[in-house]
Amino acid sequence: MKLMVNGSVREFEVEPDTPLLWVLREQLGMTGTKFGCGIAACGACTVHLDGFPTRSCAIQVQDIDETQEIVTIEGLSPDRSHPIQQAWVELDVPQCGYCQSGQIMAAAALLAETPEPTDEDIVNAMTNICRCGTYNRIKAGIKRAAELS
Amino acid sequence: MTVQTKFSRRSFLVASAAGGLSLGMAIPFAGPAAAQTGAQLPEVNAWVVIRPDDTVVIRIARQEMGQGTLTGLAQVVAEELHCDWDKVTTEYPTPGENVARERIWGDFGTAGSRGIRASQQYMREGGAAARMMLVQAAANRWDVDVAGCTAANSVITGPDGQTATFGEVAEEAAALDVPTEVALKDPSEWTLIGQSVPRLDTVDKVDGSQIYSIDHTMEGMLNAAIRRAPVMGATVASFDGDAAADMPGVRHVLQVGDDAVAVVADTWWRAKTALEAVEIEWSDGDGTGYDMARIRAMLEDGLTAEDTFVGNRQGDAMAAIEGAAQLVEATYHVPYQHHATMEPMNATAVWTEDRCEVWTATQNAEAALAATSTAAGLPIEDCDVHRINLGGGFGRRATMQDFVTQAVLIAKQVPGTPIKMIWSREEDMLHGTLHPITMCKMTGALDADGNLTGLHMRISGQSILAGVRPEGLSEGKDPIMFQGLNPDGDEGRLGYTIPNLLVDHAMRNPPVMPGFWRGVCNNQNAFYLESFIDELALAAERDPLEFRRALMADHPKHLAVLDAVAEGIGWDTPAPEGVFRGLCQHMGYGSYVAAAAEVSVNEDGRFKIHRIVAATDCGTVVNPQQVAAQIEGSFAYGLSASIFGEITITDGKVDQENFDTYPVVTMWEMPAVESLIIPSGGFWGGVGEPTIFAATPAVVNAIFAATGTRIRNLPLSKNGMSHA
Known part of the structure; x- marks a missing residue:
C-alpha cells in the first residue's frame, strides 16, 4: 500500500483495515503521533488529512487515497518554526506533553482555517483531551500564534 | 551514564545499542541538544557532570511527568553550582545504578x-559541593589559595584575574x-531559585521528538497486547489461542502469570487484533458478586459503626x-475515580537467564526495579530499569508496577527478544488503581449564638494502604485517610480550631484495587469539610468567609491564603x-491552598464556571510560571472528578x-484560573497536587449560592447538572 506522508510517498505492507495511527507508528516508525483511546475520543492521534484535523486512530488506511496529503507532527515544519510551535515554546504550554502533538495539529488546522480565532472559535475547534490541564495555555498559545503568523 | 558499558556485555543488547542508540539508549537525557556522546566522563559528584564543552549535566533522581520537577531540580542544583543556566541539561540515573552506589x-x-521539597536540600548541597571541587581544581592548577577564587556563570576566576571554565577543570x-x-x-542571595525560567523539556514536546515509554523501540523488538482478568482476584481458567495464533504477524499466544493472556506479534496493532480472537474463560475472584449497591451498603454500615480509627x-x-x-447533619459521598493518564500503561522488557532490563514510564523506578x-x-x-518520561502519572505509575511485572513475565517466555507490552485504553480503564470510594457523615453543633461548639466527621470507606501497602498501616489505622485533618504537623494540618472535635474512620475495603490519585484523601476530606463548613455557616446565618475566619485565628497561614482568594474574587x-461565589481552604503536602469560584447556573441545571482564583503558599517557590501551570492543571483534573468522574462496578468489573x-x-469546561x-x-x-483539593468545594459552594441546592454526592453530572 502507499500513502503520501509529509510530502513523500511511503510504501508498506499491512492489513488494509489497519488504522492510519498504527501505520504511522509501526510501519513508518513515526512515533510523534500518539495513541490515547482508539475511539477518536481524545485526539492524541490528530494528523492533517488534506488539511483537515483527523483522528488517525479511527480511519483505516484502505479508506485513504495515496494522493491525499497526510501531515503529521513530524512534518508540520522542518525546524519547529510553525507559529503554533513557536508559541508553544514561548508560553511553555506542554506539561507531560503526550497530548501535545495532537493539540498542536488541531491548533494548526484551526489557524489555517481561521487566522484570527476568537475564544469561541478556539473552544469549538479544540476538543482534544489533556489530562495535565494545559487548556488555558493552549488557548493563549493559539492567540499568540495568530499574532506570530 | 554507565548504561552503555553494561550493555556491551550483552550480545542481544549490543545490536540494539548499535542500531537503536538514538531511541533506546539516549533516552535518559531530556532537554535540548541532549545526545549521549558515549564517552564515559568522570562526574564531579553524583549530581553533576561537566563535559569538556562546558555542558552541565545535572542528574535527576525524581521523575518528570509533566509537573516540571526536572526543571525545578536542575534550578536548585544550578543555583549552588554557579553554572551557566544556558548550558544545563539533565539525565536520569537508573535505579540499578542507585542500588550499586548505595x-x-x-x-x-x-x-x-x-x-x-524532599530532595532540594541534598541536591543544593550536591551543587555546592561540585562548585567547591571545581574551584579547588582551578586553584590547584594555578597553585593559589582557593579562598581567592570565585565561580560565576561556569567560569572560575583566580586572584590574579586568571580564568578557567568548568569544562577545563572538570576532570581534575x-x-x-567530595567535601x-x-x-x-541564604535565600536572599538566590538568583535562579524563584525565577520563571522556561522548562528544559518543552522543545522536544512540540515536534513529536520527545520519546515516551510507548515510543521506545529496539532492534528485533516484538509487541504484546494483553488482557487481564477484569475482576479482582480472578484468574485464567482456560483459553483458546488457536485462532489468534494463525493471524497475521502473531508469534506467540501466552498466559501471563495466573490472571492474564497476551498475544505477541510483530506489531502492536496485529497483537491487539489477534487478542480479540482469543477465547478466555475466567475464574471467579474476590470481586465476583460486588456491585455498587453492595459496596455502598458496606460504606453506609460504616457511617454508624463502632469499629473506628481516630484521626x-x-x-x-x-x-x-x-x-x-x-x-446540623449531612452525609456526603465521593465515588471511585480513575487516573486515565493520556499514555496507557506500557513497558518494554528483555529477559535472558542472567539479566533483565526494562524501559518504562514509572513514578517509582526503584519499585519498578524490585518488580x-x-x-x-x-x-x-x-536487573535494571531505564526511565523514560511519562505521558501522565497522577499516582497510577507510583505504587503499582503491575505493567512492569507483566512485561517481564511475557519477555521471560521469549528469552533474548525485546518485548514492548502496551495496554489498550480499555485494558487501562479496567485495571486502574482507583481513587477509593468513601462516604462521610458530618454532625455539627452550634450554640445559640451560631458558634461552632462541636463537630463529628465520620469517614467511612476504602483505605488505599490496606489495598496496596498494608505494612504501612499503623495498628490497622490508615493515617492517609486523615490528610489535611490532622491536629498538628507540617504536612496537612487542620486549619480550624474547634473546641470539641472527632474525626474518625470506619475502614470498609471492597475488593476493588485502590490507588493514590493526585491529591489522594485530601480531595474528599476538603470536599466534605469545606462543604459542611458552608452548611454550618448557613445554619448560623453567617457569611461563609466570616464563619471560617472566626475559627482560624490560630492558623495564620491557612487564613492568609483564604483571605487572598477572597480579596482576589472580590x-x-x-x-x-447572575453569578455566585464559593470559597474554601485546605492544607496538604506541606502547602496551604485556597480557592474561590464564580459560577452561574440556569434553570436547566446547566452551570458555567466563569472564574477561579486559587492561592498557594508553598513556602518557597522555585519556578513561579511552573507553579502556575500546576495550579491551572490541578483544576482541570479536580473538576474532571467533580463534574464527571465516577467509576462504577458491576459483578466486580469496572463498567x-x-x-x-x-x-x-476539555477546554469547553475549563475555567479561567488566576493563580496567586x-x-x-x-x-518547602x-x-x-495541593490546589486540586480546593477545586470541588469552591465550585460546589458557589453552586449552592446560585441554586440553594447542596450537592453532597459527586459527580455533578449525577445531580442533573452539566456544563453550559
Missing part, C-alpha cells in the same frame, strides 16, 4: 508532591574528594453535639448579575472502558 541519589519515588575536580561540609546560600480528637465532640442549641527482579527471577543487581463586592463513558474536562502564588518563606511545600 542509593547515592536517594529516593526515586515521585509522588505526594515531594519531587522538589572529579579526582578530588563533606558545604555552606548553602483527630479535641475535647468531647459527642457531648457538644448532645448539648447543641442547633444540630522486575521478582518477575524475572533474578537478583536485583542483574468577596466583599457584589458579583456580576467504564474509555473516554466516551469516563468523560473528563504567595510563598511565606521558611519551608509541594505544588503538584
